[in-house]
Amino acid sequence: MPELGALLLSTQAMPAPGELLNLALNAGAIAPEGAVLLAMLATLLVDLAGERVAIRWVPPICYLGLGAALVLLALQWNAPLEPSFLGAFLSDRLAIAFRAVVAMSTLLSLLISWRYAEKSGTPVGEYAAILLAATLGGMLLCGATDLVSVFVSLETLSVASYLLSGYMKRDARSSEAALKYLLVGSAAAAVFLYGASLLYGLSGSTSLETIGLALIDSPSPLAALALVFVLATVAFKIAAVPFHQWTPDVYEGSPTPVVAFLSVGSKAAGFALALRILVGCFGSFDTQWKLLFTVLALLSMTLGNVVALAQTSMKRMLAYSSIGQAGFVMIGLVCGTEEGFAAMVLYMAAYLFMNLGAFACIILFSIRTGSDRISDYAGLYQKDPLITLGLSLCLLSLGGIPPMLGFFGKIYLFFAGWADHQYLLVVVGLITSVISIYYYIGVIKMMVVKEPQEASEVVKAYPEVTWNTIGLPPLRFALVTCVIVTAVGGILSDPIFRWANSAVDGTPLLQQAIAIASQKALG
Amino acid sequence: MTIAASTQLICFLVLGAVIAIGGLGVVLLSNIVYSAFLLGGVFMAVAGLYLLLNASFVAAAQVLVYVGAVNVLILFAIMLVNKREDLEPIKGLPTRRLLSGGVCAGLFALLVRVAFTTPWAVPGPEAVGEGATVRIGEHLFTDYLLPFELASVLLLMAMIGAIVLARRDVQATDLGTGQSADQGLIEKSRTPLLVDQPPA
Numbered sequence: 001m002p003e004l005g006a007l008l009l010s011t012q013a014m015p016a017p018g019e020l021l022n023l024a025l026n027a028g029a030i031a032p033e034g035a036v037l038l039a040m041l042a043t044l045l046v047d048l049a050g051e052r053v054a055i056r057w058v059p060p061i062c063y064l065g066l067g068a069a070l071v072l073l074a075l076q077w078n079a080p081l082e083p084s085f086l087g088a089f090l091s092d093r094l095a096i097a098f099r100a101v102v103a104m105s106t107l108l109s110l111l112i113s114w115r116y117a118e119k120s121g122t123p124v125g126e127y128a129a130i131l132l133a134a135t136l137g138g139m140l141l142c143g144a145t146d147l148v149s150v151f152v153s154l155e156t157l158s159v160a161s162y163l164l165s166g167y168m169k170r171d172a173r174s175s176e177a178a179l180k181y182l183l184v185g186s187a188a189a190a191v192f193l194y195g196a197s198l199l200y201g202l203s204g205s206t207s208l209e210t211i212g213l214a215l216i217d218s219p220s221p222l223a224a225l226a227l228v229f230v231l232a233t234v235a236f237k238i239a240a241v242p243f244h245q246w247t248p249d250v251y252e253g254s255p256t257p258v259v260a261f262l263s264v265g266s267k268a269a270g271f272a273l274a275l276r277i278l279v280g281c282f283g284s285f286d287t288q289w290k291l292l293f294t295v296l297a298l299l300s301m302t303l304g305n306v307v308a309l310a311q312t313s314m315k316r317m318l319a320y321s322s323i324g325q326a327g328f329v330m331i332g333l334v335c336g337t338e339e340g341f342a343a344m345v346l347y348m349a350a351y352l353f354m355n356l357g358a359f360a361c362i363i364l365f366s367i368r369t370g371s372d373r374i375s376d377y378a379g380l381y382q383k384d385p386l387i388t389l390g391l392s393l394c395l396l397s398l399g400g401i402p403p404m405l406g407f408f409g410k411i412y413l414f415f416a417g418w419a420d421h422q423y424l425l426v427v428v429g430l431i432t433s434v435i436s437i438y439y440y441i442g443v444i445k446m447m448v449v450k451e452p453q454e455a456s457e458v459v460k461a462y463p464e465v466t467w468n469t470i471g472l473p474p475l476r477f478a479l480v481t482c483v484i485v486t487a488v489g490g491i492l493s494d495p496i497f498r499w500a501n502s503a504v505d506g507t508p509l510l511q512q513a514i515a516i517a518s519q520k521a522l523g
Numbered sequence: 524m525t526i527a528a529s530t531q532l533i534c535f536l537v538l539g540a541v542i543a544i545g546g547l548g549v550v551l552l553s554n555i556v557y558s559a560f561l562l563g564g565v566f567m568a569v570a571g572l573y574l575l576l577n578a579s580f581v582a583a584a585q586v587l588v589y590v591g592a593v594n595v596l597i598l599f600a601i602m603l604v605n606k607r608e609d610l611e612p613i614k615g616l617p618t619r620r621l622l623s624g625g626v627c628a629g630l631f632a633l634l635v636r637v638a639f640t641t642p643w644a645v646p647g648p649e650a651v652g653e654g655a656t657v658r659i660g661e662h663l664f665t666d667y668l669l670p671f672e673l674a675s676v677l678l679l680m681a682m683i684g685a686i687v688l689a690r691r692d693v694q695a696t697d698l699g700t701g702q703s704a705d706q707g708l709i710e711k712s713r714t715p716l717l718v719d720q721p722p723a
């Protein structure tokens with residue numbers, strides 16, 4: 001068929017087969033993900049030898065894999081920037097920073113989950129493997145620059161999250177959480193695919209960069225529709241109001257270490273996706289998506305923090321508070337200035353430590369008592385000073401009390417918002433911060449101020465504090481690390497500031513957006 | 524209009540009608556077995572649309588994957604779970620249906636309007652026809668290599684997860700302390716939200 005062959009050559013944009021072998025894949029950019037993948041496979045192989053062997057060997061393998069991933073990420077920081085996999089992945093500093101947050105959140109979540117998994121009698125090896133697969137998806141999502149890569153990594157993260165939230169399969173609450181998450185998540189994925197197919201139809205390409213250029217040339221109503229669809233998925237992933245309905249139920253029903261990962265790692269990947277797609281691809285719809293995100297941020301801050309006031313379960317309270325916290329981070333996204341992006345990265349890093357610190361404390365409390373009611377924490381300082389101190393510091397930091405790490409993160413966000421004239425967002429942010437301080441302090445008051453005779457039944461029957469059970473020393477290590485970083489990080493926050501700033505400086509995508517925004521502001 | 528063009532138009536109209544009516548049937552019919560079979564019909568009609576677009580490989584994949592695997596799986600699931608249970612009637616069902624119908628109609632109107640106001644670049648690129656498999660293979664091993672490889676991780680993880688959820692053996696003891704364990708959440712004291720209370 002000579003004419004068919006000629007047609008094929010004339011229509012295809014691909015190089016001839018001989019040239020394909022010479023294309024540079026630049027696969028070194030995903031070396032950190034490779035380390036995570038190797039750890040996942042090693043975990044599965046070790047798990048074949050039985051549960052006792054798994055408990056002994058799975059944790060070190062996971063630490064090794066994630067530690068290697070973090071080291072490899074650090075080595076990439078100053079490497080020359082080149083797109084890898086022919087434009088499917090880009091390891092710029094923004095991606096490196098967010099991938100580090102995802103990997104770090106998995107590492108800390110794993111440290112705090114061993115004891116929980118053993119106490120509930122669930123297999124540890126598969127749990128770690130699925131969590132590592134979720135990490136792999138989240139990390140690739142942070143750097144994906146192609147709609148197909150974005151979708152596949154998003155699905156890897158999501159499917160692993162559904163499995164993890166239903167991991168306590170004998171518990172109806174866990175199954176319910178998994179089913180709800182699966183249904184809502186599949187709907188969100190379908191909406192994303194619809195939006196992505198519209199974008200492909202408009203531009204004829206799946207590369208985010210090409211789509212961005214095509215949208216500048218022809219801003220059609222169809223592109224606005226695609227923007228709404230894609231934005232809905234992003235908002236689902238970061239649990240912004242009104243796409244948040246799944247959050248409280250899923251957080252309450254999932255195993256607590258999984259909630260810790262979902263509230264930090266999954267959310268960080270969602271924010272990285274938001275930056276990639278909205279800043280990199282919908283640059284020409286700047287005003288529209290910023291307006292939409294302003295509304296989402298206002299609703300998230302208000303609803304998240306106000307509804308958290310009424311909660312009686314610790315997990316549910318942290319679920320609503322995480323919705324509010326995502327609202328704060330969105331201020332930085334809406335600003336679109338250098339400070340705004342840097343404040344986003346900084347706050348995500350700060351949120352990683354303070355939120356996981358708080359989760360380590362409530363997991364330890366529920367391992368010892370089997371409860372997560374706020375009222376059961378009454379009078380805890382008598383029996384367990386470590387949990388009381390750690391939880392108090394982390395909650396104060398989440399509320400933004402100086403001199404904790406969270407205070408500096410929040411002040412930087414509000415400062416960036418004020419400098420960009422987002423007065424409404426900043427004022428609402430300040431008011432809702434005060435509300436959040438009220439319910440955070442409520443827990444601390446419950447733990448510290450109550451007299452010994454007012455202590456709850458659970459605390460009166462509190463077991464003796466021991467650390468020699470297998471799985472508890474890593475939990476203690478994670479708890480102490482998070483609390484120290486939260487408490488001392490505020491005073492010594494200068495390196496984190498500089499890290500966040502250089503992350504934004506070294507990302508061409510964000511620099512372009514900042515340059516365009518400042519040109520607009522000048523005239 | 525030539526015979527070829529009118530045949531194409533007629534085929535398109537028939538397939539479109541099958542998809543639209545079948546899709547409505549999947550959603551609206553109350554018997555889930557009918558819905559599942561109608562879904563198979565819709566998948567077949569979509570494969571027909573691909574054939575009309577001269578994408579025979581995609582059509583074959585659609586039949587193999589969606590009709591052969593997904594739909595059969597759905598039917599198996601329905602047949603295996605043959606538990607008849609009378610669900611409690613939902614309060615205000617007509618109002619809810621009216622509301623969701625309104626939302627859907629609004630979305631449909633929006634999509635139609637946008638589709639008609641957008642200046643489409645017609646005719647689109649020439650169909651590759653028989654060369655499609657070559658092109659797909661080239662893409663899978665060049666610019667879509669990363670998602671292609673990642674999909675294998677996704678499938679592996681989904682398989683492990685399915686086995687974990689489906690298998691029976693339960694660790695009855697906590698290996699740390701030797702106490703009994705039941706694969707439930709550690710936080711015991713709270714009641715389930717949606718699930719009914721177990722009979723006392």
